[in-house]
Every structure is written in C-alpha cells, then in structure tokens.
Amino acid sequence: MASEKPLVIVTCTAPVNIAVIKYWGKRDEELILPLNSSLSVTLHQDQLKTTTTAAISRDFAEDRVWLNGVEVDVGQPRLQSCLREIRRLAWQQRRTDEGDAPPPHLSYKVHIASQNNFPTAAGLASSAAGYACLAYTLARVYRVEGELSEVARRGSGSACRSLYGGFVQWHMGEQADGKDSIAQQVAPELHWPELWILVLVVSAERKLTGSTAGMQTSVETSTLLQFRATSVVPGRMAEMIRCVRERDFSGFGQLTMKDSNQFHATCLDTFPPISYLNDTSKLIMYLVHRFNAHHGQTKVAYTFDAGPNAVIFTLDDAVAEFMAAVKHCFPPESNGDRFLKGLPVMPVPLSDELKAALALDPSPGSIKYIIATKVGPGPQILDDPHLHLLGSDGLPKPAA
Numbered sequence: 055m056a057s058e059k060p061l062v063i064v065t066c067t068a069p070v071n072i073a074v075i076k077y078w079g080k081r082d083e084e085l086i087l088p089l090n091s092s093l094s095v096t097l098h099q100d101q102l103k104t105t106t107t108a109a110i111s112r113d114f115a116e117d118r119v120w121l122n123g124v125e126v127d128v129g130q131p132r133l134q135s136c137l138r139e140i141r142r143l144a145w146q147q148r149r150t151d152e153g154d155a156p157p158p159h160l161s162y163k164v165h166i167a168s169q170n171n172f173p174t175a176a177g178l179a180s181s182a183a184g185y186a187c188l189a190y191t192l193a194r195v196y197r198v199e200g201e202l203s204e205v206a207r208r209g210s211g212s213a214c215r216s217l218y219g220g221f222v223q224w225h226m227g228e229q230a231d232g233k234d235s236i237a238q239q240v241a242p243e244l245h246w247p248e249l250w251i252l253v254l255v256v257s258a259e260r261k262l263t264g265s266t267a268g269m270q271t272s273v274e275t276s277t278l279l280q281f282r283a284t285s286v287v288p289g290r291m292a293e294m295i296r297c298v299r300e301r302d303f304s305g306f307g308q309l310t311m312k313d314s315n316q317f318h319a320t321c322l323d324t325f326p327p328i329s330y331l332n333d334t335s336k337l338i339m340y341l342v343h344r345f346n347a348h349h350g351q352t353k354v355a356y357t358f359d360a361g362p363n364a365v366i367f368t369l370d371d372a373v374a375e376f377m378a379a380v381k382h383c384f385p386p387e388s389n390g391d392r393f394l395k396g397l398p399v400m401p402v403p404l405s406d407e408l409k410a411a412l413a414l415d416p417s418p419g420s421i422k423y424i425i426a427t428k429v430g431p432g433p434q435i436l437d438d439p440h441l442h443l444l445g446s447d448g449l450p451k452p453a454a
C-alpha cells in the first residue's frame with residue numbers, strides 16, 4: 055500500500071458515441087487501423103459517461119486497474135497497448151523538452167479506477183467511452199500533449215471518436231504506421247440543438263459475438279464488406295458531413311438507417327453469419343418506417359450497433375409523438391415510472407390515425423427502458439478532489 059500521497063492524481067470523464075457511418079473491419083489488427091472511415095454522434099455525459107481516475111506514485115509496486123469497483127487483469131493486451139503508447143509518447147515529448155534522460159515519473163506504476171454511470175450489462179457501447187477516458191486521463195497524468203486518437207484507438211477503434219464532442223469523423227488514414235488514422239470534430243456539440251437521441255434498451259444480455267471477433271470474421275469472409283469499404287463508404291462520408299453541416303434531418307436520417315442496415319447485411323454476409331438484431335429490433339425498424347410513412351417524410355431514424363438495442367434520432371417536433379408511439383407498441387411491463395430515463399419528454403396522446411397507421415399489436419416488456427439524451431461535449435477534467443475514485447492511498451474509495 056502506498057505510504058504517501060500519490061505524486062499525481064487526475065480524474066476525467068468521457069462520453070459514449072454512436073456511429074451513423076459504421077466502422078466494421080480492420081486493415082491492421084495490431085495498430086487497430088480501420089478498413090473505412092466512420093462518423094459518429096457524441097452522446098451527452100449527463101446521461102451516459104465513464105469516469106476514470108489515474109494516479110502515479112513511486113510507492114506503487116505494480117500497475118493495477120479496477121472497473122466498476124472490481125480489480126481486472128492489467129495484462130490484457132489492449133490495456134497494455136494503451137499504457138505502452140502513452141508512456142512512449144510521454145518519453146518522446148519530455149526527451150525533446152528536457153534532454154535525453156527520461157523523467158523519473160515515467161517509471162512509476164499507475165493505479166486506474168474506472169466506472170460507468172449506466173449499467174454495463176445494458177449492452178451499450180462502454181468500451182469506447184472507457185478507452186477514450188483512459189487515454190484522456192493518462193495523458194493528464196503523464197503530461198502528454200496533443201492528439202490522443204492513437205492511444206484511445208489501441209484500446210478500441212471506436213474509442214478515438216469519443217475524444218471529441220458533437221459530430222466526429224474517424225479518418226481511416228493511408229499511412230502504414232497509422233499516424234493519419236485520427237478522429238476529428240465535424241461540428242460542435244451545440245451545432246444542432248433540436249436533435250434528440252433515444253436509446254431503446256431491448257436486452258441486457260451479453261452478445262454472442264463481440265465486435266472485435268465479429269469484424270475479423272467479416273474481413274476474412276464477406277465480399278460485401280470489401281465492396282462497402284471501397285465503393286460505398288467514401289461517398290457516404292461526404293454526404294453525411296454535408297447533412298450534418300446543413301442540419302438536413304431527412305438526409306441524415308435516411309443515410310443513418312441505410313448505413314446501419316448495410317452493416318447488418320455485412321454481418322449476415324459473414325460466414326458463419328452473425329446476427330445482432332432480434333425480433334424487437336426488427337419491430338422497432340418497422341415502427342420507424344411506418345411512423346415516417348404516416349408523416350410522408352423522415353421524422354425519425356434508427357441505428358443499431360453490435361447488439362439489439364436501437365438508437366433513435368429525431369427532432370424537437372417529433373420526439374413526444376414518437377415516444378407515445380413507442381409506449382403504445384412496447385408498453386412497459388412493470389417499471390412504468392422508470393421506463394423513461396434521462397431528459398424528460400412531455401407525454402402526448404397518440405392520435406387514432408397514427409395508431410391505425412402503425413398497425414402493430416402491443417408487445418409488452420420488449421423494451422426494458424429508454425434513455426433520452428442529446429448531443430454532448432467531449433472528455434472533461436474534474437477538479438474536485440472529492441470526485442476521485444482512488445483515495446490518497448491509491449486504492450479505490452469504498453462505494454458511497
């Protein structure tokens with residue numbers, strides 16, 4: 055146990071992101087370089103975030119990591135890769151600043167504690183927020199300046215997009231060393247204030263095929279994936295950037311749905327096939343298309359990652375009505391008052407015309423709950439020492 059105060063202790067938070075042009079497939083497994091560029095929306099940290107505290111001290115005997123209060127194996131290759139990369143950058147930057155000798159704190163061991171403000175078991179992308187937060191916090195502890203995509207990416211490809219708020223693209227890059235495979239903000243957090251994001255939590259079960267293994271099999275077996283990466287995504291990236299910049303919801307929504315569908319088609323084109331969507335996911339897709347058809351325009355859009363949960367995009371003028379439609383088709387089974395989490399949405403009655411147009415029999419309990427949120431900022435530093443997850447002995451504080 056540490057006998058004195060850690061030399062440096064820092065706590066930061068980082069957001070979850072949801073891709074609207076999906077990353078699926080690597081051209082380099084070691085450096086985590088993608089086959090295609092991707093684009094995501096950063097979710098607000100008031101609803102979904104990871105908090106990480108990192109401390110270094112000469113008294114620490116080994117690197118140690120706790121996730122949601124439980125100590126995990128620090129030898130995991132992705133974790134090791136992030137630690138190695140940040141120490142290498144720190145050494146490189148100090149060497150140019152202060153001569154050739156590495157500063158002593160670079161040899162100190164690190165203690166890291168990380169937790170999510172949402173249930174990890176909900177099947178929401180926690181690794182992106184987790185590794186972005188790790189990269190951001192370690193950079194403060196080891197005083198590394200500049201671009202951190204390379205560090206976050208070593209943990210999880212999609213994590214580099216969680217280093218920024220608003221709308222973010224991850225350039226696939228061209229260089230073999232990955233130096234140009236970096237995330238970049240396309241539009242800031244407050245660019246599109248009317249945009250809502252609803253996370254429809256369908257299942258809390260663990261998925262059968264993780265993203266890393268799934269995309270590896272797709273790269274090896276899917277011809278559709280190669281076609282998608284070379285012939286479809288470049289045009290879609292340009293078009294999506296235009297839709298975001300011009301706040302063209304119809305274009306944004308349609309492209310988001312098409313790209314999600316193509317990603318899942320690629321999964322089915324993988325051999326053996328991968329399927330992440332379940333019956334409820336498909337009913338949600340049906341509901342969205344019926345809702346849009348009823349209005350004669352794209353008012354709502356869905357996207358699905360490597361799991362059955364839906365992420366819905368909509369605007370101020372449709373959010374309450376769509377929520378009423380969801381409640382009608384997927385009535386909460388028991389936790390009626392906890393069905394809607396996050397930002398409040400004023401309840402409105404569902405018109406008989408829309409009810410008839412949806413033509414869906416209610417499927418009670420299929421959606422567990424909904425988290426309503428908006429576009430949010432990138433990682434933040436927390437200045438209040440009370441918020442550190444590690445105590446002055448460098449060990450996790452007991453849960454309050």
Ligand code: DP6
Nearest residue numbers: 073076077210211212265266359360
């Ligand atoms: C479907 O970033 O989790 O969410 O780089 O192997 O860690 P690794 O994969 P990961 O894959 C995310 C896939 C996705 C689409 C996306 O977020 O772009």
